[in-house]
Structures are given as structure tokens and as C-alpha cells.
Amino acid sequence: MDHQRECWAEMPALIAAVQAAGDAIGLPFVAAQADLGDPEPMSDAEGRPYAETSFRWVDPSYAYWRDRKLALQLAFLTAARLVAEPFYYSDGRLGTWRSTRLLDEVDCSQAKNTPNFGEAIIAPVHLPRGLVGAVFWCSREPVGVEPLFAKHAGDLHNLALKLVATHNEARDRPRNATVPQTLTRREVQCLRWAAAGKTDGEIGIILSLSVSTVRFHLRNAAAKLGATGRAQSIQIAAGLGFVGARAA
Amino acid sequence: MDHQRECWAEMPALIAAVQAAGDAIGLPFVAAQADLGDPEPMSDAEGRPYAETSFRWVDPSYAYWRDRKLALQLAFLTAARLVAEPFYYSDGRLGTWRSTRLLDEVDCSQAKNTPNFGEAIIAPVHLPRGLVGAVFWCSREPVGVEPLFAKHAGDLHNLALKLVATHNEARDRPRNATVPQTLTRREVQCLRWAAAGKTDGEIGIILSLSVSTVRFHLRNAAAKLGATGRAQSIQIAAGLGFVGARAA
């Protein structure tokens, strides 16, 4: 949560950074940045958008006028479920929202009875290592988001990319000084096979090492990664890009 | 490897699908699709681009004229290391290649002595769940890729997105019929905490369950995912998007 506030504090500079580009295509962009709440995002999600089976609890546009933090979380939750297309919706018309499947998880029966909270566009960006970024734009007034969306869908993606890349660059610079532990070749190899479900003995056979040596490397890797066990080691290593990169 | 060939077989249709868009911006696109070789991509990488510390072994442009498969692998290897910017290089000028850090891992001393293998553009796309896609364009003749790149960098991204999204949609449709095992709420919760390095006992305390129940859910999850242990369960679940999604 501190991290979230920290990210939010950086937003003004980022907003300024993309403002020019945003103005160029006629949209007042709001840069969104939030932590989804890993490793237990569902606990939050259950408590907020899902616990009360109401349409408004998955509606970032509604939340935007009530709780900005919740709005950002919903924006990212939405973005995380989108792949290629930016997302838009205007009052009543659900746009590409259906593809997020978020609506399937709540009670939509009162969707048409909810008041009009304006129009919105969410441009999702997926980055290496499972990171998700988004540009979230929201308007209380009906401005006819559909033609704007159709015209500038491509630019939205590029804006989101630049925004998130800029933000990450600024954020990673101080952070890399503290946690840039590098893993040795053997440690990475052992981790990869461990991630594949192999036991220490099997890994030893595969890599022509003794069981003791495999355990030695995995323990070293866990220590470097600050993990308590092999499961967490693999998770952290995957987050750092050492294991699990696959082509689409 | 069979999977790789299978993907490659789908390429002609995809190439045709984006050909029109590609022509529209004046670039002859080649759609690339390859498997990076999980869970042990390094074994391949060590054997090919890294074992011989030579510049050409990380050069997709060179490989394109020798071994198309290798070229695709290198294109994806490059794309996986790029975040926001599409990649380009022309003879001698390394463009944004430096940012991939691939050059740091080979001997670049003979880089300037290598013959001219033309110009190339690689447009990376990162998708949810750590998937990587790329549009790989390569020309033997010097066509002045730099201004083209500067002018169409944004369009390249959109093309790559559409390409990969189209391909995934086509590929996932038959596949989802076989492996769309859904995990229950409890199973996902247990997996998430297990991924965080918690023991069964700790998870039981967190979720107010007995140790037996936690193990029950984790075993069910492993069975559904076809995993042999908790480590692989977490890896597969992460690949399916159940755990590990984090905002940028």
C-alpha cells in the first residue's frame, strides 16, 4: 500500500510527460498506476467489486467519482483482462467490456438502472514479466467516446506504452541498486527445472549433478532471492525474468 | 518442437491477414512465431547464440538468410528483452539493440568486421501471462530503415498486437476445448499463498482452514493443472493467469 502511494506520488510528472501527446489527439488523459494487491488480489477483489454483486462494483467510471484509488484498481483489473484492444464504454453500451469477463462475475440485472456516470477509455499495456499498465480516461459528460476511440485506438496504445515505460524507468533506477542479485548459470538451470516440477534428484540426473549440488544451488538461489522455499523462489525468479518466458 | 512447427504452419494465413496493413505503411512484413524453448530456453540459447561468442549468433538479420527457424528464435529472444520501443538496426548502426543487453553476452569485437546482412525491424509485443510476440521484418538491400522506423513506429506496434491477438485467438479456440480446467476459488487462494512461499500450515491460518483442507485444495489444483508438485502447480497457474498478475 505504501508502494501504491509512492507510485501515485510520481503521477503528476508522468501526466505532464504524456499531456502533450494526449492533447495532440484531443483527449485529456489521466495516467493510472496501482498495485493490484498481489499475492492475494482476490481478497481485495472479493471484498470490493465481487462481494456485492452489483454492476457498479466493476465500473471504474463510477468509482472514479467516488474513490480514486478504487477506480485505479478497477482500471488495472480491467486492463489485465484485455489483450490487444483498448477498452471503451459509454452509458448503456458496454463496448468491449464483455471481453474482460468481469461482467460475468457480478449481477448485471440492474445494469440498466444504474445512473449515467459518463464515458471512459482504458488503454491496457502488457509488459514483460506479467506487468500491467493502463491509461485510464474518464469523462462525466457524454462526449461521444466511440468515434474518438475508433480514430485513436492505435495512439492510445503507444501512449500507454510510453507512459508505463517512462514510469518504470524512473522507478527502477533507484530500486535496482538494492535488489539486483544476479543468479549464476547453475542456479538458473536448477530453478528452471524445479519450476517444471522436477525433484532435486531428477534435476541432478538432467544436469549431471549430485542431489547435494542441486540442493546447494537451489538454496543459494532462494537466499539470493529472499525466498523461503522453492515455490517462492520460482515465483520471484519468474518475476525477474529468469524463468518462464514463453513466445506467444 | 512439434508445437513450433504447428505454429509455423499457421503463419501463411497470418501473414496474409496483416499484409494489407503492412503494405499500407510501405513495409513488407514477415510474421514470426516461435517457441523460446521453455522450460529450458537457455540450453538452446547456450548452444546457439551464446556458445560461440560471435556477434553473428545474436543477429536475427544474419540468421534470416541462413536458418529461418533460428532467425525467428532470435527475433523472439530480442523482442522478449524489449519493452516499449520497437527495435531496428541497419548495417553497422546498432539502433536500439543495445537496450536488449544481448550484445553484452557475446564478443562484439568483430561486430564491425561482419558483412552487411541488411536492415531489420523487430516490433515486440508483450501479452498477458508473459507471452511474447513479434513482427520481424528484414531486408537484404539497404532501404533506409531509420526514417521508415521513425515514421511508423506506432503502426508497427498495432500491427504486432493485431497479428498476435489474431493468432492466439485462432490457436486457443481448439486448445481451450482440452485444457480449460477451471480452478475453484479455494484452490486459487491456496495457490496464491503457496506461491508467496507460505507453508500449508500458514495458509491454513490465513484462510481459516485446517492443514488437511489446504492440502486437499492444493492436491486438487495440482491434479487439474496436470502438475506433479506445488512448484509446477504454481508455474502452470501463473501461466494461466490465476496467480502473479501485478500492475506495472
Added chain:
DNA sequence: CCACATCCTGACACAGGTGTCAGCTTGTCC
């Protein structure tokens, strides 16, 4: 040459995970 990092191997006690068996409640759908 020495220091250092990486890699390699072995041993052991103990905590924790795996696999298989069994039985229970709760809610939903036909």
C-alpha cells in the same frame, strides 16, 4: 602467488509435502 567467486560433493536431523484412504456439510439443479 593469493584471494575470490563459482562450482561441486557429502552428511544429518527435522520440518514439510505427497499420495491414498475415508467421511462430513452445504447449496444447487432437475
Added chain:
DNA sequence: GGACAAGCTGACACCTGTGTCAGGATGTGG
């Protein structure tokens, strides 16, 4: 009401991983 899915709990033998100890083999750079 009956069938079914999801969730919950317990027990047990056995295998695997963790934590800590010890030592030796390479290769690199000062």
C-alpha cells in the same frame, strides 16, 4: 427428494525439501 459439485476435516506411511555443518575443485584477476 435425489444427484451432484464444492468445500471441509481427519488419519497415515512415505518421500522430499530445508537448514546447517563440513570439505575440495576449478578459473580469474590483482
